Amino acid sequence: MATRSSTRRPRASSQARIDTILEAARELLSSEGLANLSIYAIAAKADIPPSSVYHFFPSISAVLEALISSVHQAFLTALDSPPATGLIHSWHDLAAHIEKQVLSVYQHDEAARQLILSSHGMSEVMLRDRQHDVELSHAVAALFNHYFKLPPLPADIDIFDLAMQLADRIYTLSIQRHGEITPTMAAEGLRAYQAYLGLYLPPLLQRQSGNAQ
Numbered sequence: 001m002a003t004r005s006s007t008r009r010p011r012a013s014s015q016a017r018i019d020t021i022l023e024a025a026r027e028l029l030s031s032e033g034l035a036n037l038s039i040y041a042i043a044a045k046a047d048i049p050p051s052s053v054y055h056f057f058p059s060i061s062a063v064l065e066a067l068i069s070s071v072h073q074a075f076l077t078a079l080d081s082p083p084a085t086g087l088i089h090s091w092h093d094l095a096a097h098i099e100k101q102v103l104s105v106y107q108h109d110e111a112a113r114q115l116i117l118s119s120h121g122m123s124e125v126m127l128r129d130r131q132h133d134v135e136l137s138h139a140v141a142a143l144f145n146h147y148f149k150l151p152p153l154p155a156d157i158d159i160f161d162l163a164m165q166l167a168d169r170i171y172t173l174s175i176q177r178h179g180e181i182t183p184t185m186a187a188e189g190l191r192a193y194q195a196y197l198g199l200y201l202p203p204l205l206q207r208q209s210g211n212a213q
Helices: 012-032 041-044 050-056 062-077 091-108 112-115 123-147 160-177 183-197
Strands: none
Touching: 012 041, 012 062, 012 112, 012 183, 041 050, 041 062, 050 091, 062 091, 062 112, 062 123, 091 112, 091 123, 091 160, 091 183, 112 123, 112 160, 123 183
């Protein structure tokens, strides 16, 4: 007999309180940075007792893990946005569309930049990020497979994940050096993404039937 698990959705009132806590954490990330984020600061920002924050999030790492989950959901939602008709003529076009969507999340979400592109060294958050990266790379692979007939790919590595990590590393360097992802470094991230995939994908891929443009 199946047990009632922790996957059960919170009540509406509890979810509203969770949303308030996470929104306060996001605002503090934008204004104060990750180093100054604490349960007490979040409680003060949300105008609720610290005990209410601890009720849902026993540690600051738990808050950050929840924010990481929301960031990755934003990435998945962005990938669900179909490219404009006639945009995808080659896999390079698809790669450019994907990185444009990823960059849009980074440019509009301080939490994404702070948690994924900054060197915070928080192992729990980094582990959760890596777990979500697997899901994200599978979504990217499915998108490539939707448009193109892919050649046999390595079974022991995930080329879509590694390409994404290379681009993210360039975005990280841009933030460290310039405080933002500059247009030049955004272009370099795409170059790295496409160049790595080009080690495994031929210049031209056959389109999947029904997806010719």
